[in-house]
Amino acid sequence: MSAILKSEIESNGSSVQVLKEDGSLLNKKAEPDFSKEDLKKLYYLMVLTRMTDERFLRMQRQGRIGFYLTSTGEEAAHIGSAFAMEEKDWLFLQYREPGAALLRGFSLFRFACQILGNVGDLTKGRQMPCHYAYKEGHILSISSPIGTQIPQAVGFAWAAKIRNDNLASLVYFGDGATSSGDFHVGMNFAGVFKVPVVFFCKNNQLAISLPFEKQTAVSSVALKAQAYGIDGIRVDGNDLLAVIQVTKQAVQKARSGGGPTLIEALTYRIGAHSTSDDPRIYGDESKLEEWKKKDCILRFQKYLESKGIWSLGFEKEVQERAGVEVSKAIEEAEKLSAPSLDTLFEDVYSDLPQQLREQKNELLS
Amino acid sequence: MSAILKSEIESNGSSVQVLKEDGSLLNKKAEPDFSKEDLKKLYYLMVLTRMTDERFLRMQRQGRIGFYLTSTGEEAAHIGSAFAMEEKDWLFLQYREPGAALLRGFSLFRFACQILGNVGDLTKGRQMPCHYAYKEGHILSISSPIGTQIPQAVGFAWAAKIRNDNLASLVYFGDGATSSGDFHVGMNFAGVFKVPVVFFCKNNQLAISLPFEKQTAVSSVALKAQAYGIDGIRVDGNDLLAVIQVTKQAVQKARSGGGPTLIEALTYRIGAHSTSDDPRIYGDESKLEEWKKKDCILRFQKYLESKGIWSLGFEKEVQERAGVEVSKAIEEAEKLSAPSLDTLFEDVYSDLPQQLREQKNELLS
Amino acid sequence: MPVYNMIQALNDALRTAMRKNDRIVILGEDIGKLGGVFRVTKDLMAEFGTDRVIDTPLAEGGIIGAAIGMALYGLRPIAEIQFSDFIYPAFDQIVNELAKYRYRSGGQYECPLIIRTPSGGGIKGGLYHSQSPEAYFIHTPGLKVVMPSNPYDAKGMLLSSLDQNDPVVFFEPKRIYRSAKGEVPETEYRVEIGKAQVVKQGKDVTLISYGAMMTEALEAAEKALEEGIQVELIDLRSLVPLDIETMIHSIQKTGRVVIVNEAPRTCGFAAELMALINEKAFLYLEAPPARVTGFDTPFPYSLEHDYLPSVGRILKEIYKTTHF
Amino acid sequence: MPVYNMIQALNDALRTAMRKNDRIVILGEDIGKLGGVFRVTKDLMAEFGTDRVIDTPLAEGGIIGAAIGMALYGLRPIAEIQFSDFIYPAFDQIVNELAKYRYRSGGQYECPLIIRTPSGGGIKGGLYHSQSPEAYFIHTPGLKVVMPSNPYDAKGMLLSSLDQNDPVVFFEPKRIYRSAKGEVPETEYRVEIGKAQVVKQGKDVTLISYGAMMTEALEAAEKALEEGIQVELIDLRSLVPLDIETMIHSIQKTGRVVIVNEAPRTCGFAAELMALINEKAFLYLEAPPARVTGFDTPFPYSLEHDYLPSVGRILKEIYKTTHF
Ligand SMILES: Cc1ncc(C[n+]2csc(CCOP(=O)(O)OP(=O)(O)O)c2C)c(N)n1
Numbered sequence A, B: 001m002s003a004i005l006k007s008e009i010e011s012n013g014s015s016v017q018v019l020k021e022d023g024s025l026l027n028k029k030a031e032p033d034f035s036k037e038d039l040k041k042l043y044y045l046m047v048l049t050r051m052t053d054e055r056f057l058r059m060q061r062q063g064r065i066g067f068y069l070t071s072t073g074e075e076a077a078h079i080g081s082a083f084a085m086e087e088k089d090w091l092f093l094q095y096r097e098p099g100a101a102l103l104r105g106f107s108l109f110r111f112a113c114q115i116l117g118n119v120g121d122l123t124k125g126r127q128m129p130c131h132y133a134y135k136e137g138h139i140l141s142i143s144s145p146i147g148t149q150i151p152q153a154v155g156f157a158w159a160a161k162i163r164n165d166n167l168a169s170l171v172y173f174g175d176g177a178t179s180s181g182d183f184h185v186g187m188n189f190a191g192v193f194k195v196p197v198v199f200f201c202k203n204n205q206l207a208i209s210l211p212f213e214k215q216t217a218v219s220s221v222a223l224k225a226q227a228y229g230i231d232g233i234r235v236d237g238n239d240l241l242a243v244i245q246v247t248k249q250a251v252q253k254a255r256s257g258g259g260p261t262l263i264e265a266l267t268y269r270i271g272a273h274s275t276s277d278d279p280r281i282y283g284d285e286s287k288l289e290e291w292k293k294k295d296c297i298l299r300f301q302k303y304l305e306s307k308g309i310w311s312l313g314f315e316k317e318v319q320e321r322a323g324v325e326v327s328k329a330i331e332e333a334e335k336l337s338a339p340s341l342d343t344l345f346e347d348v349y350s351d352l353p354q355q356l357r358e359q360k361n362e363l364l365s
Numbered sequence C, D: 001m002p003v004y005n006m007i008q009a010l011n012d013a014l015r016t017a018m019r020k021n022d023r024i025v026i027l028g029e030d031i032g033k034l035g036g037v038f039r040v041t042k043d044l045m046a047e048f049g050t051d052r053v054i055d056t057p058l059a060e061g062g063i064i065g066a067a068i069g070m071a072l073y074g075l076r077p078i079a080e081i082q083f084s085d086f087i088y089p090a091f092d093q094i095v096n097e098l099a100k101y102r103y104r105s106g107g108q109y110e111c112p113l114i115i116r117t118p119s120g121g122g123i124k125g126g127l128y129h130s131q132s133p134e135a136y137f138i139h140t141p142g143l144k145v146v147m148p149s150n151p152y153d154a155k156g157m158l159l160s161s162l163d164q165n166d167p168v169v170f171f172e173p174k175r176i177y178r179s180a181k182g183e184v185p186e187t188e189y190r191v192e193i194g195k196a197q198v199v200k201q202g203k204d205v206t207l208i209s210y211g212a213m214m215t216e217a218l219e220a221a222e223k224a225l226e227e228g229i230q231v232e233l234i235d236l237r238s239l240v241p242l243d244i245e246t247m248i249h250s251i252q253k254t255g256r257v258v259i260v261n262e263a264p265r266t267c268g269f270a271a272e273l274m275a276l277i278n279e280k281a282f283l284y285l286e287a288p289p290a291r292v293t294g295f296d297t298p299f300p301y302s303l304e305h306d307y308l309p310s311v312g313r314i315l316k317e318i319y320k321t322t323h324f
């Protein structure tokens, strides 16, 4: 890891960058030595994620699914950070990080089944769209209540430390989540017990309709780390390489006993909060336009172009491959039907206690 | 207010002092110009508070009361800060600030009645000892759950601001309370809405058995203010004059629209957590001895001596007056009996709904 | 008289009250410019300004904690919790503080705070946008708990809630936010807290419900009539205080009772009603009181209409009860 | 066999289990050096170290949130909440997260976490050291809820709780922490979760209770016998899952039932038991099921013994029920 970044993992308000907005390198020495394969994989994943969002959004408008949440504009933040973790590490998601799940092998088919809530859904059609769980890929269960996953991720990583297992957890949350009590208690516990956890705040500057400057009076989430004796760092969330580097450093520090890090990835929510939302009522048009120009995929694309990886032909191939992947997954998923009635009563407990057995009979009879 | 202190109301970890430990002035210019009357009143109140604690502690050991919490060693912190507020301001107490209540006119008789939970108790014998409420003196209701008063104080002061009433609220809490979710949400709201509230943390370095360094990984509570865009300041909590000055500045700032301040008064819990506690099991003997030497009353006494106010004769007179006051209050209070049975059902609601009327009949019949 | 849905009626109630009483402030997440995720507070910020219509940071404990302080100060805060599923971070402030403030201060202080919150299932909300947590609050002395089932009651009860000097948890059955429509007077009328409404008279069996379930209950009552069973349907509206008289009076007449609510069954409000009926009308009972409720599972997504009490399940209990 | 009080039995259970299973960690406020404010965790930190006996900062939400993470990882955390009155800052983590984790993940994950917490009144604790909040948790699907009433059950049920793959809220009736004494085997025995105990056989009336109230219930049963009334006394012990059979079996015999618990009445667990009895044994009832409970007020200080169900109040209901 380059020393340039290393010194930055300190509590300060400035933001780490590797790529300039035009995709050129800010500092040659900060360039990571990823293989072409990895760079291509990352690019594909970003494109796939965005395309998935677009497709599901369209399906929602067509009434084929009930609800969806896009992560448009925030792909670098969550894909880069997830990429920086090792496979053995565990990820706690908020709900706006589909690319992280895809990276971990959560198939688009399973994703579509979850959104449809059908028999192919690993979570048995119990949660709203985008609230999946995928244990095989070390993805914990996503829930709606904001912030709750933060102390859980702390406990999880802490358990690994207690067991001397050399792994870490990373927890995603939004700028809105930093106002929750759970953020506070999670950060504080992590600081006291030097837990190998990475706090990853995707500051997209909006919590539904509330702009970041009304969420808190401090100018940067990273500064909040100081309240807990934790290192805080702000990274340009639209800079894939910077996100990867900063996260790698944080997780290495965590593993080597250096304790937690709070990473703030500064980005912007390009789409609506969800398909139930209408940002025209409260949105800041000029800010939106400004951030659209800073698009994370475009920036990475330009970098790849400068490396001779990206070309129009490559782009076409990527788009096509992704398009087919999404279409096939949705097609397969839409063939499946709703979960059977008796699943309603499963998994409340490890067994089926008498009162649930009776209630099940009541419904099925 | 002297410039020396003013510049200190900034986020930093250092601690404000006016009096050195030997009672001499650290800096002549920082000396407040209190009248002799005020200085005497403050001294009396500190002595009275300590004596009250001793007497109730003894009564508890004699089985005459069920429970008590002393504030020994922390008198300067809470009396000084309460003194700095104006009468129209409101105080939210944790439970270890009896001197603040006495300063606000909460009589020792009423205090004793509360501790006995008898008919003279303004709160009708419903709470544990030391959990009073005294609206006349602008003292809110004390509850046991730690931290809950913090957002309440914020809302209260905020309401005053909304109504353009020129008053502030001050909220006391301990170092333990800073770990609560309520601390976080209260601080954050206050920062965002620039609420005229003073957060006063009495950092006595213990939360029952937990030492401060295990409560949080940051070295000072005052530093936590930075997470909320709020000014934080640490003051020597055993230095009465410094506490008064720092609090005065904070409340003036609040009134003039400057927003909230977090004051951390560094002190030490000299006694047990409560009469139910046994600090011999977990205590730090050498730290206790060190802090006993820094006693806040002694320091103020030496200052008064240097000003020609304190003398052995004066001390005797103060002790006697306080002794009589406490004795009389307890004597009067002990004459009273328990609240009547029907009070059990009062004040649950503004009226007595049917089900409570029935339950009352059930009990009384 | 305008015809409003629940959202419009509530919006109207807020506007009406805020115009008259400048001590009323409302606070919550996204209630300002956006007007709330269900638009109940639409346009209020434009009319009353950011001091009285407050968009808060994301912290329910902060919303309720601060609102308690405001109420103690003498304001009349109305706090919105975006979904009742998210009320729990404020649970400590509600049950330990708000509910007990008057009592523990010996009546020196009072905390007249209204907590408005949409509740209930049937909108494809899954585990966390569908809960019916009223029993937690009914079990907490010191709180009043209400749930209107139509626009007229919604406005009238919200205005009545503002007359209470006690905290009121005001549940809004979000499934019928838009579907329940009715005439709503433009005046400042009241619907008394603590009074149930007999929606339909009948002599054979008493059917008790509240909130969105009134829709299913009414339909079941009508279907039962086709079979010759005359159902007396009661909308409780106010859960605490409860209109025991109206309920018992009806059961004394019918001797049979079915209770419908959508929360999980065990220790839900239906159980309390059954207990009260036992205590107050045992000798009138010709069949055991029956309940149709949500199941003792978390609220599902795909199968939510199998989870929720259906007309069919209600009818089944009505038949069982009448043929007992 | 040693004679232990509840505290000693619980301490023994923890030590026994922790020696055998190094995945068990305990965490909470002041549980380390101090050994807990009631000394239930006395000397455990010395034996098992600070990695397995963890003194946490003051934040119940942090304790339960972190413990959930630990359980998900595969540890067997036992969290202590110092008083059940202080469990509410963790309410969201308990009802929205812990209780629903298995369900919402489609069974991919499980969260076997025990929450130990002293509850109940009678120790001069006032509003905030006396509460009996079990109904909140009983109403929450996904949680198991137990409350032993004696040292033997305390140890046996704590060890059984560690066998559950579900979260268990383990209430400890603190009023009888020291007063309830009994022989406790040194072995690692179990008392099955989900089984009630018939403490005393009788044919006239069934008396049902749990926790500290078993003391009053037993005394009332004995007094009733002096009047010739043979009380069958049942200690539920496990509230979720509930041993319905034992309860109903008894009522089928006696036809009369009195339920005693100290929580506020409305929507309390007694109401649920009454509802179940209606559903399962209506035709056997010769009198309405009766309940003796705490009142619908916050828990008082000076008058706490008037608030708590007394032997006298229980007897009164026994007489009323038997003479109905
Ligand atoms: C405890 C809680 N309160 C309110 C909500 C409703 N809600 C859902 S998302 C959201 C905003 C979250 O903002 P942020 O954390 O910044 O994430 P983002 O949506 O911007 O990715 C709110 C208020 C919730 N889910 N949970």
Ligand SMILES: Cc1ncc(C[n+]2csc(CCOP(=O)(O)OP(=O)(O)O)c2C)c(N)n1
Residues within 6 Å of the ligand: B096, B144, B145, B146, B173, B174, B175, B176, B177, B178, B204, B206, B207, B208, B269, B273, D029, D058, D060, D082, D086, D089
């Ligand atoms: C929410 C909550 N959890 C636990 C407790 C038990 N308890 C009472 S006082 C205390 C320590 C408080 O420490 P601090 O805030 O530093 O105040 P101090 O007693 O030192 O003045 C604890 C844990 C409580 N009252 N409330």
Ligand SMILES: [Mg+2]
Residues within 6 Å of the ligand: A174, A175, A176, A202, A203, A204, A205, A206, A207, A208
């Ligand atoms: Mg956001």
Ligand SMILES: [Mg+2]
Residues within 6 Å of the ligand: B174, B175, B176, B202, B203, B204, B205, B206, B207, B208
């Ligand atoms: Mg302290």
